[in-house]
Amino acid sequence: MEETRGFHFVFRPWRILIGLLFGVGYMILLQQYGIMTISVGKLVMFGLLGIVIGIALPTLATLIPRRERKRPSAAAMPPEAPR
Amino acid sequence: MKGLLLGLGALFIMLVVIPTASAKVDGPCTAMIAGADLMLTDKVTVQAGDTVDYVFAADQPVVAYELQLLYGPYAATPSQGTSESGDKQISGTANLGDYAWLGVGLYEVKGNVELADGSMCAGSILVEVEGNPLTTAVGATAAAISGASTIGLILLFLKDAGVLFS
Numbered sequence: 001m002e003e004t005r006g007f008h009f010v011f012r013p014w015r016i017l018i019g020l021l022f023g024v025g026y027m028i029l030l031q032q033y034g035i036m037t038i039s040v041g042k043l044v045m046f047g048l049l050g051i052v053i054g055i056a057l058p059t060l061a062t063l064i065p066r067r068e069r070k071r072p073s074a075a076a077m078p079p080e081a082p083r
Numbered sequence: 084m085k086g087l088l089l090g091l092g093a094l095f096i097m098l099v100v101i102p103t104a105s106a107k108v109d110g111p112c113t114a115m116i117a118g119a120d121l122m123l124t125d126k127v128t129v130q131a132g133d134t135v136d137y138v139f140a141a142d143q144p145v146v147a148y149e150l151q152l153l154y155g156p157y158a159a160t161p162s163q164g165t166s167e168s169g170d171k172q173i174s175g176t177a178n179l180g181d182y183a184w185l186g187v188g189l190y191e192v193k194g195n196v197e198l199a200d201g202s203m204c205a206g207s208i209l210v211e212v213e214g215n216p217l218t219t220a221v222g223a224t225a226a227a228i229s230g231a232s233t234i235g236l237i238l239l240f241l242k243d244a245g246v247l248f249s
Contacts, residue, residue: 010243018235025229032188032216032225037209038155050232057236061243 010058016051023050110204112141114194116150121194121206131187131214132180137162140172143198148173152182152210153191169199179212186219187212 027046031038108114108121115138117127129135139148149163161177173196189211196204216222241247 015239018232018239021228022232022236025225025232028221028225029216029229032186032219032222034187034189034211034213037153037189037191039153040156043155054236057240058243061240061245064244064246 008059008062010062011055012058015054015058017054019050019052019054020047021050022053023047026050108204108206110141110196110202111143111198112139112196112204112206114139114196114204114206116192116194116206116208117210119208121208124208126189126209126211128211128213129179131212131219133212134176134178134180135161135192135210136174136176137194138172138174139194139196139204141196141198141204142171143200143202144169144171145173145196146199147197149195150175150177151193151195152179152185153193154185158193159185179210184220186221187214187216188222 023046024043027038027042030036036042114121115136117129117135117137119127137150139145145166147163147165150161152159152161159182161179161181162175164173164175166173189209191207192210193205193207198204217226238247
């Protein structure tokens with residue numbers, strides 16, 4: 001059975017940390033490769049961008065159709081064959 | 084939410100695409116860093132571990148000077164000093180190799196000069212330190228953090244989508 005769960009906002013607090021590391025990590029890499037300098041404004045900007053990505057991903061994941069396994073109920077299960 | 088994302092996107096483009104520091108000198112001085120005139124050149128390139136020569140000149144005697152390497156909220160001072168000789172020109176060498184732990188890449192180098200009549204001069208230039216980022220402590224750490232957090236976010240997305248660990 002396949003169903004679409006629909007868009008709903010998902011907030012997972014600890015993903016803020018992963019998002020922050022993601023944003024700041026890439027900012028430092030861009031500086032190391034000579035693409036830009038680092039400033040306080042950019043530090044805040046990339047950190048916020050990372051946090052937004054970290055929070056937005058679980059929300060986007062809710063848009064993907066999810067295949068749910070239908071578990072048979074106990075009543076519907078066939079009786080065990082006598083040994 | 085859409086407005087917030089658009090605003091963040093616009094700020095991101097402004098901060099990344101628009102150059103942060105174009106070389107210039109504010110005040111009655113001329114300045115050269117790594118052989119580049121700050122009034123004419125925006126960026127110079129040096130090799131990792133190289134020394135950087137600087138010259139500050141004015142029509143007044145120079146009494147104090149300072150050369151700063153800016154890295155986000157931090158500022159290192161590779162060279163600074165005072166002068167009582169009455170010279171109108173100060174020159175010296177800053178050893179960027181002492182700051183090799185910062186890695187390679189693009190930095191803003193700022194010079195501040197105080198003149199005998201109390202006026203101040205300030206100038207900045209972008210210095211690109213060439214080298215392989217992955218062989219430096221900062222570069223390798225940033226690469227590891229970026230890679231691990233990217234993989235983590237992908238796995239968490241797939242988990243939320245019900246593709247993994249369901």
